[in-house]
Every structure is written in C-alpha cells, then in structure tokens.
Amino acid sequence: MAESIQGQEQPPSYGRTSPSDREITTDYELHANSSNQNKDTFNDEYNNDRNDDNSNGISMTELIYCSSSYHAIAKPVMLTMILSSLAVVYINNEQTLQTGEEAMNEAYIVWSTDESSESIGKTLAVSLGNALIMVSGICAMTYVIVLLFRFRCMKLLIGYMILSSATLLGFLGGSLFEVAIYIYHVPLDNFTFFGLLYNFAVVGVIAIFWAEGVPTYITQGYLVVTSVILAWQLAHFDVWTTWSLLVMLALYDLCAVLTPCGPLKALVNLMSEDDSPEMPGLLYEAELPSDARRPGVSQQIRSQNAP
DSSP states (O other): OHHHHHHSOOOOOTTOOOHHHHHHHHHHHHHHHHHHHHHHHHHHHHHHHHHHHHHHSSOHHHHHHHHHHHHHHHHHHHHHHHHHHHHHHHSOOHHHHHHHHHHHHHHHOSSOOOTTTSOHHHHHHHHHHHHHHHHHHHHHHHHHHHHHHHTTOHHHHHHHHHHHHHHIIIIIHHHHHHHHHHHHTOOOOHHHHHHHHHHHHHHHHIIIIIOTTSOHHHHHHHHHHHHHHHHHHHTTSOHHHHHHHHHHHHHHHHHHHHSTTOHHHHHHHHHTSTTOOOOTTSSOOOOOOTTOOOTTHHHHHHHHHOO
C-alpha cells in the first residue's frame, strides 16, 4: 500500500514555492524596487527644478545661458562700434574727407544734391532715394548668396567671398592705412607698405576661410577689422546720405532678420540644418562658456538616463 502511494504522482502543492521560485521572486522584487527608487529620485529632481523655476521665475541655467549669450554678442558689436568711431574721427581730416566724399559720390550716388540751393525736404528725399538704391543692391546680393548656398554652389560662393574679403582687406584697408600714414607722418617706404598690406590681406583670408590651426580670436579679430574698414569707407558720404543710409540699413537689418522672407533669416536657417555645408566668413561665430547650456538640456539628459 505504501509502495503504491509512493509510485503515484504527487498533487501540486498550491500556496507553496520552491527555493528556485523564491530566488526568482526575490530578484524581481529587488529590480522593481531599484527601478522605483531611480524613478522616484528622477521625479524628485524634476519636481525640485520645476519648483525652483516656479518660485524664482527663471532658473540658474537660463540665467547663465542668457547672460553668456548677451555677452558673446554684445562684446564684438560694442568693440566694432568703438573702433569704427575712433577710425572715422582720428583717421581723417578735412582734405581726406572731401576727397573721399567726391570719390563716393561719383561711384555710388545716383542723384546729386546741393544743400545751398535746394530745400531740406528735397535734399532729404534725394538722400533717402540714394540710400534706398544702395540698400536694394545689398539686399539683392544677399539673396544671391542665399540662393547659391541653397543650391550648394559652394565653389562659386566661396570664390566670391574670398575675392570680396581680399579686395576689402587689400584695397579698402590699404586706403585706410595710407590715410593714417599721411596724417600721422609715419616714415614708411612703398616696398614695406605693399609688403605689409599683402601679408595683412593674405593672412586675413586664411584666418577667415581656412581657419585650421588659426586661433579663434585671430579669426574674430579679422571679422571685426573688416567691419571697421567698411564703416570707415561708408563714412565718406555727405551728412544727409550717411544718416539716410544708416536708417535704411537699420530697417533692412530688422526686416532681413525678423521677417519670414528675410534673407539673413533664411541664411541662418539654412546654415542651421544638419546636412548644411560649412561656410566660414558669412556669420560671426561667438563662443559660449562651457557652463552655459541651453535651457532644457539637463532635463533631457536626465530623462534619457532615467530607466
């Protein structure tokens, strides 16, 4: 009787677990508890950040990022404005201003004005018309650059930009240096002058468009110097045309950057694409400190690391 009972299959014992089942259950509970603890820690950190943002109105990350971005943009702009003002005032005299005004009027002015015989309204209208024509030419050339970048005509675009930068640094920069040498009576022979000017232009083109092995501050410095030279050249217009051109350029910059169809906005959007080719020299590239991160990046990183 005992042997027959031992030979029969034993019925399953409900409510009891084997040692292997208890080990699996324990491991699963430990993994679940650790996952819950990680999620609770992440939620606590996220809630603390949200509470800090709600209580302070702006987080420390946003404050550091905004202040660093403003400093990175304002520093070269203020430096360019100061150097341009100093160059216009101290690298000019009455003779050079008169000579430069005659040359600029002959090259760029469509309708000439005579302040002594014409009324203020007519002089202003003529100056605004001349400024509008020049700004329209700048706008058209900017759209050409956008189209060349859009259709990836990079060789043509890079060649045009290199030629423009070399001409500006070489010829217009040479005019500025020549006036400075004339005003301050710097003893310099022609061979040394053209040698220095050639090296200045060549190094500037390499720093702006090649930039490999060149420190960043050298490239940024050449971009600032380029703006200073151009501002000094444009300051040789007469007073009415200068102020009219300044107003027109300010309005054009606002429209080009802020409007949906603006050429500068389109250019920035094209250069921000993932597959966009590199095009140095078109925009001033400012560097942010290592601790300045875009708001939301830390939360995205934590969300990726969270289980």
